[in-house]
Amino acid sequence: MGYGSRTEMARLGKLGGITLDGSEIRDVSVRIPITPDLPSRMQVDGQPLDPVPGLVILLNKPLGMTCSHKEDGELVYDVLPERWRRRDPAISTIGRLDKATTGLLLLTDDGDLLHRVISPKRHVAKVYVATLARPLVGTEGDLFAAGGLVLEGEAKPLAPATLEVLSPAPDGRHRARLTVTEGRYHMVRRMFAAVGNHVEALHRERLGGLTLPDDLATGEWRLMTPEEIEQIFL
Template sequence: MGIVKQTMRLDKLLAHSGYGTRSEIKLLVKRGGVQVNGKKAKDSGQQVNPEQDEVLVDGEKVVYREFVYLMLHKPPGYVSATEDTRDPTVLDLIGGEYSHFDLFPVGRLDKDTEGLLLLTNDGKLAHELLSPKKHVPKTYFARVSGGPVGAEDAEAFREGVRLDDGYVTLPAQLNILEPGGAGTEARIELTIMEGKFHQVKRMFEAVDKKVVYLKRISMGSLSLDHTLALGAYRELTEEELTGLRPE
């Protein structure tokens, strides 16, 4: 996925394809392990075109990809960051075969929140999905206590509720699956068009309810693959990726 038209240094291509550090690749070239278009490469800094030139490492064809897109079913207990000094991050769940891509999470889910999280190294697409101007819808499933959750709550969310810091949310769509009440939890789906800090939890606090379980099930056109176990991930299909891209 991703189209590469420009030339680039051979060592950059190989490093980005998982063949080691620049210094390791320099040694690889020096011992004659790299061929470009049938000839042994002599300089790890030579220019190559990933679309047009055939590069082999010890006889194996190098397949270069500029961008990678992973759908992760985030489990609780992991923070949506590339590094953290206290808690494990979502990148700790990703296998080493993707380590050279410098992946990052697109947006964030709270540490205790589960569900759909997109990981990529495509900064342009991430910006399109996260830009406040784009109003990309995000849908969550939640269990809520303090119910019942009813039509008044749906109307309040549709009009926008005032959060604890005074911010009034954009209109949101509340779908009540089970209203709850009398000691039972409500089950709802909520679609919001923005991504303020702890927004879903704070919206329910604004109507005197409490979110006790939260799971993101979709973001834009991308829906969580329910065959993915908690902590599992897979690459997006071409169809899924096309649906995410701006028209």
């Protein structure tokens, strides 16, 4: 879970820094079952134990953050506790948002869940609000909905997608909501480029049946409940 090496944790235990149900665990050979309620029962160095494996994090991704473990610059993992980078299994993003895209992003150490969400067989919808450089001409919705659009450099046509024209942004710029069920590289930006437009800003507001909460500020994150996780597949 990233707290330290075996030797470091043994030393902390012998000093009384690990408690379970209010009692110190000084015998470091004790084996403790990992159960969902363990963080409410165990403390490490005076603080509740971190979430056990199987955690899912909902992040309101800010502009400029990269969904990577290794790239230079600000990473989405930087907002999490530093030791969480040492957890095993590792925490990874469920799909990616590019550096210039904001909004709903999930992270997890649950590999099965990750693959359930991104699997093409699941057809989990992803909903984006795009701010465009130019007004729509009116034919884009039918083109996207029909399926068959082939992006530059690809041979496989896109699955049908739903386009909704929105009222202009407060600054007067043109906006549209696009719902897709695939996760190709820079897909939304390339779709609008294919119809002669340019995405100036992009925000993901929904994944499946899960909507980005209004009370989750940009750059903030929280752990998801099992009920919220199931909303993805509704």
